[in-house]
Amino acid sequence: MTKPNYQKAEFLLSVAKSNQLPLDQGMEIAIVGRSNAGKSSVLNQLTQNKSLARVSKTPGRTQHINLFQLDTQRRIADLPGYGYAKVPPEMKHHWQALMDEYLRNRDCLRGLVLVMDIRHPLKEFDKQFLTWCNQCNLPVHILLNKSDKLSNNAIKQTERLVNEHVATYGIPITVQVFSALKGIGTKEFQIQLDKWFTNED
């Protein structure tokens, strides 16, 4: 199968419940991250299309799974994130139920992209998410975003710390440095997505 063209991404639909998802066929890759980690900026950088991530920020859609279609067989799912302590418990419950359903039952899901702010890696949200992926046996690619905010030494140190942590899980987890602002790491990120999207099994 040929590599997808990420610039062809188009909004498909927004769902609040897993039974509203499109047919479980073809291939899907999902992207997730705590609020403010830069998930929307990563999507913009990947697709070179600012209007896509704007969809996910539309009031009323921030707790939905927003799907973008690359072609008839391949989609990117933008998963809702949270991350502030003041998030009400009902919202956490809704999020947990939706994520649990999605991660456990979505057969076409090929891998997860977890976006973290490189200055605040491995928060509770991130660890919970990795534990889930581990239980569901799903591979994860971690983007250490906002690397433009740190010195090279600090970047290396954080990369090492995160790599040490992820080695404790039983699933394939890759880690890379990224900056949505400066476009750092875009090629490496696309190579990982291409691998997931072209591997027919």
Ligand code: GDP
């Ligand atoms: P989301 O809530 O995870 O979707 O995060 P956004 O994409 O809206 O980004 C949150 C804030 O971080 C915005 O002010 C962005 O401009 C900023 N941001 C995102 N990526 C980067 C980056 O790579 N470097 C820097 N310096 N700022 C970034």
